[in-house]
Amino acid sequence: MPNQELRVLSPTAILGYGFPEESFKRALDRKPHVIAVDAGSSDPGPYYLGSGKAFTNRAFVKRDLRYMLTAGRKLNIPVIVGTAGGSGAEPHLQWCYDIIMEIAREEGLSFKMAVIPSDVSKEVVRKAIRAGTIESLSFVPPLIEEALDATTHLVAQLGPEPLVEALRQGADVVLAGRCYDPANFAALPLLLGYDEGLAIHMGKILECGAIAASPGSGADCAFATLTDHSFILEAPNPKRQFTIASAAAHTLYEKSNPYELPGPGGILDLRHCSFTDIGNGRVEVQGSRHIRTEPYKVKLEGARPVGYRSISIAGVRDPIMIASIDQILEQVSAQVRSMGSENRGQVFFHVYGRDGVMGSGEIRLKTQWQSQKPYELGIVIESVAPTQEEADTLTSVTRSTLLHYGYEGRISTAGNLAFPFSPSDISMGTVYEFSVYHLMPIEDPVQFPGSEGRKMLTVDKGRIL
Structure with a gap:
């Protein structure tokens, strides 16, 4: 000692x-x-x-x-x-x-x-998958070879x-x-x-x-x-x-x-x-x-590309729009889908000032929302699609639709959103997700x-x- x-x-x-x-x-x-x-x-x-x-x-x-x-x-x-x-x-x-x-x-x-x-060889991990020795961490799905094959970098x-x-x-x-x-x-x-x-x-x-x-x-x-x-x-x-x-x-x-x-x-x-x-x-x-x-087990970490991302950042200050923001975003999403059925991407809204950090995991009672409405909200429009062009298109169309959407009770028709930046849309490039987050014995x-x-x-x- x-x-x-x-x-x-x-x-x-x-x-x-x-x-x-x-x-x-x-x-x-x-x-x-x-x-x-x-x-x-x-x-x-x-x-x-x-x-x-x-x-x-x-x-x-x-x-x-x-x-x-x-x-x-x-x-x-x-x-x-x-x-x-x-x-x-x-x-x-x-x-x-x-x-x-x-x-x-x-x-x-x-x-x-x-x-x-x-760095760990994919072949080493593939053998462990086939031998049944790869262990998933909590809330992580089993590791499959398709996810391993798509992984760009794999480390222990x-x-x-x-x-x-x-x-x-x-x-x-x-x-x-x-x-x-x-x-x-x-x-x-x-x-x-x-x-x-x-x-x-x-x-x-x-x-x-x-x-x-x-x-x-x-x-x-x-x-x-x-x-x-x-x-x-x-x-x-x-x-x-x-x-x-x-x-x-x-x-x-x-x-x-x-x-x-x-x-x-x-x-x-x-x-x-x-x-x-x-x-x-x-x-x-x-x-x-x-x-x-x-x-002896080590944690494996790997990531794979899943598409391309584009975003637009905007602010909302109309109390009428804020009061009905959920319905408005749902209606805008439906309208965008009806205009471009060939688009393979997805749109997500992140509403800051309410649940932009936790999203659906936020514990928020409707009574609290009614009694504590913010005077402004920040909205990040996020599009993820198989190509950057498709993601950019989806963000552009969603942004313009939300900007001029005629929701019930609207008074001003000049525009619903305030944009802090010009250009308003940002191409974010490749989107990755963790494809390997598992334990492997060595x-x-x-x-x-x-x-x-x-x-x-x-x-x-x-x-x-």
């Missing part, structure tokens, strides 16, 4: 979100043993995985990485980046790799870098094991594809023999940076000190502090079960976990346990399917030796 403390710096919630320079410098004064960052998420939806594009800005990703890499080399500590490029597939990994190499050339940095892809959410092995082999910089969020932060502690439960729980909180502090921010640093029996959370920025409530709340963040948090190869058991305020904006966490499960979490592309590179001022 380690008898020394291990200090871990998380600069920001997601690489490219940024952080105050002063916060980062204060954290460096604490002499961290590792700088780790989560570079992505599935939260922004399937488009970024399916298209192979990053959802973060390249200039700010480079800005964050420059601080991290130069500090890592100066302190001679590892820098770990997981879920590279936002979604962690091959094009995202390459995108982030290119940025790192640019910085190495510009800053004259030399280091040993491990590049760990997380890696556990910490491949990252631990890269550090074991002497990597100064670890660049990984899609990872279990805590893996980046738990890798060095696990290599050094720290408790699995504490290391993974610490990573669960650090992965979102200062969002877990109070007041929270996704664009600021968080810092943790790990010992053999606990970890202590603190915020380098004196404007923020960790509290029992903020640390405990983030532990439950995005989790349906408050006691068991599943991940690759195991479950984080928090039944005996405790949070203690130890003063000066610091919280000590104890009692976290990690229970390994067999077989035999070896280090030599996982797709690990064939793993590299250990020696970088000398931006050149590969």
Whole structure:
């Protein structure tokens, strides 16, 4: 059991979100043993995985990485980046790799870098489908081969094991594809023999940076000190502090079960976990346990194209129209369908100011709606069709029909909608949906399917030796 403390710096919630320079410098004064960052998420939806594009800005990703890499080399500590490029597939990994190499050339940095892809072969997954070993997550339909075939990018959410092995082999910089969020932060502690439960729980909180502090921010640093029996959370920025409530709340963040948090190869058991305020904006966490499960399972993520999208944004301020908005939208939809039966697309209305966020899932009693009518509504007209031209046409016709629709009681005939932008219609391009969101057992979490592309590179001022 380690008898020394291990200090871990998380600069920001997601690489490219940024952080105050002063916060980062204060954290460096604490002499961290590792700088780790989560570079992505599935939260922004399937488009970024399916298209192979990053959802973060390249200039700010480079800005964050420059601080991290130069500090890592100066302190001679590892820098770990997981879920590279936002979604962690091959094009995202390459995108982030290119940025790192640019910085190495510009800053004259030399280091040993491990590049760990997380892409999984469709044939590997196809065999698992046929063997009946693919498991659907809650509310996810069974995985079928047609969905797999249409998937553009397919990744596995890696556990910490491949990252631990890269550090074991002497990597100064670890660049990984899609990872279990805590893996980046738990890798060095696990290599050094720290408790699995504490290391993974610490990573669960650090992965979102200062969002877990109070007041929270996704664009600021968080810092943790790990010992053999606990970890202590603190915020380098004196404007923020960790509290029992903020640390405990983030532990439950995005989790349906408050006691068991599943991940690759195991479950984080928090039944005996405790949070203690130890003063000066610091919280000590104890009692976290990690229970390994067999077989070792990883979550697969894949996305496929399903059509093209076009939108138009408009506002409504007529109280007569607002009072009958449901019937009006239904009538407009019917009229548009009657004018273009050959159109293969679908129209959706998102009504902001009422249920634009939750849609049909919004709990809204009719009596509440009658007594609390807003004075204005925002409407997003969304069309999805097999081609961009069809989607654009459907949006255009729907927008013009709604603009001049003669609903009962209308007084003004000049137009029903206010458009904040000209042009009013926007072609959004390809629409993707998650086609794979399932669990798959693997035999070896280090030599996982797709690990064939793993590299250990020696970088000398931006050149590969």
